[in-house]
Amino acid sequence: MEGLVSSMEHILDVKDLTMDFGGLRAVDSVDLYVDKKEIVALIGPNGAGKTTFFNCITGIYNPSKGDIKAITHSGAAARLNGLKPNRVTERGLARTFQNIRLFQNMTVLENVMIGKHCRMKAKVLGALLRDRRTRAEELKAANESYEILEKIGLAKFSDEIASNLPYGAQRKLEIARAMATEPSLLLLDEPAAGMNPQETRELTDLIRQIRDNEDISILLIEHDMKLVMNLSERIYVMDHGQKIAEGTPVDIRNNPEVIKAYLGEDIDA
Amino acid sequence: MEYMIKSLKVAVWFMFLTFPIVVIKVNTIENIVIWRWHNMFYMGVGIFFVSMLWRYFLERKDRVGKKSAAERINITQTIMENPKILRTLIISVLTILCIFPFVTDSYQINIMTVALMYIVLGLGLNIVVGLAGLLDLGFVAFYAVGAYTYALLNYHFGLSFWVVLPIGALMATIFGILLGFPVLRLRGDYLAIVTLGFGEIIRLVLENWNEFSMGPSGIANIDRPTIYGFDMTLTQATIFIYFLMVVFTVFTVFFVNRLQNSRIGRAWLALREDEIACQAMGVGRTRTKLMAFALGATWAGLMGVVFAAKTTFINPASFTFLESAIILSVVVLGGMGSIPGVIIGALIMILLPEYLRAFSEYRMLVFGGAMVVMMVFRPQGLISNYRRKYSFHSADGRFGK
């Protein structure tokens, strides 16, 4: 299947990714790719190694083996192995966290503006003199951040301290913050966790909109099968660190391996 | 009632606890024991009431929690966000500062100069501890670097204050970067210890390397700052340094204020809140931390030069850990990350012991205790930091400012 498409078309192309912690192999030679404007889901039971996989791609862990390639922010292809998280983000991969990790005591707008950090240039001297370029850059960052908040539907909270937001809004703010880094690929780690059905429906629409309007590809980890089946074009399934299946939602739904891995968990939940 | 019984128990416990240290005093030379039973009584009564208060505040903190904290922030915020009040406040403070040396004597001016120095030092450390969340316990080392740079260059080559001021700052910056680069990837508490160790190393080297620093006896007869070679009387020099410090303070406040609302200031705050998330959002950890650390060091270096010029004599005893601790408590008591907080903190720390002589003996006892109490009841300090809101015109959904 991969032979049909030139590998350079993939916005993210992961080959043979392996992560060992001491004697424990958390991710075991996983191949995965995401194409431009594609929504791909990574599913699997708890402890399957999905978040570790994310951490390897985003530079939080340095993978023991394997290759991570991506089309970067500037449009060129680059290898991401061993880069620091901020370098990965600069190259156009942004992520959210499963356990919400907002900057709790900063305002909502500031949270988003942090995402703009790597697209800004102001140095200490600029901050001191506050020259025209610095001011223009600040203004641009604030405006763009606010626009993102509007798109996500959080504009009314922009001056609120992040920790005062309702839970669902905090999850959305994570997405807004990641979008501010101007990514070409957005990695969402359980974006619907803890949301009620209504919120989940809204989130599904939101993710689809981001893909359609912003030209961003999406790779998401999620346990909510309804969201996964509704949203994703392709699905990867992991269990015990290994990739056990990949394919369209229909393929996955009928794959006996997957059903076995999920035994006891209701796949249609 | 339950309160009372519990507090009574606590009081008895503390009477037991403090018994050997507070009640008994031995004179090991003449072999006499002095029993100070009255102290036990005071301790018991004192602890009883303190314990009641402690319990009351602890419960209140649990009960009210976040809500009241948010409300209290608003008071500072109203002042800070209302340009009229803020401007009036700044102008009146500046006026008082300008009149001050002409209505008081040089003793008072000296005290005020010291207080201003601690404000600037506090604001410098505030960049490191308050904004970037890096606990630096060796801040005084950079202060020493600045002071010794001036003292030595002045002693050996006769370089003047104005020439050395940037050199001293630069030296401190270089030291800050050299130390910061390897240690800033350490976790917060390790960083605290490494900086503490570094501070002590600098002091011990200064104390023992006689050929270089003249050891514990220090360097005397350092030149005071001059303007165009005018000779100044002692009083004039005192007033001159005072105004120099006023200018420094104003500049520092201005700078730190701009800094904390800039791209870099935001990155510091975010890094303090959540390092991993911050990196994942594209902020370079080491570089951002290093910038805070080096800037803090620069400020300490600047003040070191001023300190050497002001006192005209320095020795290693001025740069002990205690000094770092005092500057740290200025920041902690005032409010980490808050400029008005640090100013108030420095004024309390420096002026209170000066004007309440009886209090000065208990200074470090009270400040040590206050650091604990602050952390338990009001970690945000006397005047907490608030976050800037962006003025925005709803009509077109754009920001002004």
Added chain:
Amino acid sequence: MEYFLELFLSGLTRGSIYALIALGYTMVYGIIQLINFAHGEIYMIGAFTALIAASVLTIMGWPTIAIFIVATIAAVVYSSAYGFTIEKIAYKPLRNAPRLSPLISAIGMSLFLQNYVLLAQTSDFLPFPQLIPDFEFMEPISHIFSTAELAIVLTTVIVMLLLTYFIKFTNMGKAMRATAQDKKMALLIGINVDMVISVTFIIGSALAALGGVLIANHIGQLNFYIGFIAGIKAFTAAVLGGIGSIPGAVLGALILGWTESFATGYISSDYEDVFAFALLVLILIFRPAGLLGRSETKKV
């Protein structure tokens, strides 16, 4: 050769004292991940309490051995009480606060205790009576290894063995290890975490007090400030060995003791403290997990 042996033994003595103090750091850190800055002050208070008790009893005319025993017990009891109380006041309310808060609180507590002793007693150095008599069988080697030094080393070895037994085999020891691994889980399986933490502070403080009495007896004087330097050095030892690890603390303490002893003996005695601090800075830069410590993987 004899000079070498002398330095070796003096390093062993130093190392033993550092070990006694370092254990308190490492145990507390293992359980609540806090550098208990006030730990050095606990050690100082232990030494002071012993001095006061010894002086009072000397005036009352007690025999030396009885004085030594009572003074040591007083030091251990009081230091433990202080350790217990400090935890309740300065650390317990901050258990869920950001990591910087308890650290600052600890520094405040350390300053407070130093000045408390300074004000209630004196800032002068006080002579500490010699409580351990010189044994005759030590006579031939007493010029390089005194009875007091022997007592220090022996005490440390005994304490080590007892502590290892306690941690490995008693229920409380098991509860401690469980709490150190996962506080929430320990709470869920019915371990009284508050009590475990208190016991940790008490044991750590008691060991520091022992160290305080022995070193004061060995050096012969003390003041309110001895806790600061001793505290940092013991902390260095704990970090060197790998903070949180009990054998690590002992190993680190011995290495530090020998480093100091040989460095001052062969290089220069002016820089005695610099060696310790330099060692501290170097370890933290190059091997922050210490010799026996595990490097932790951050969880995301």
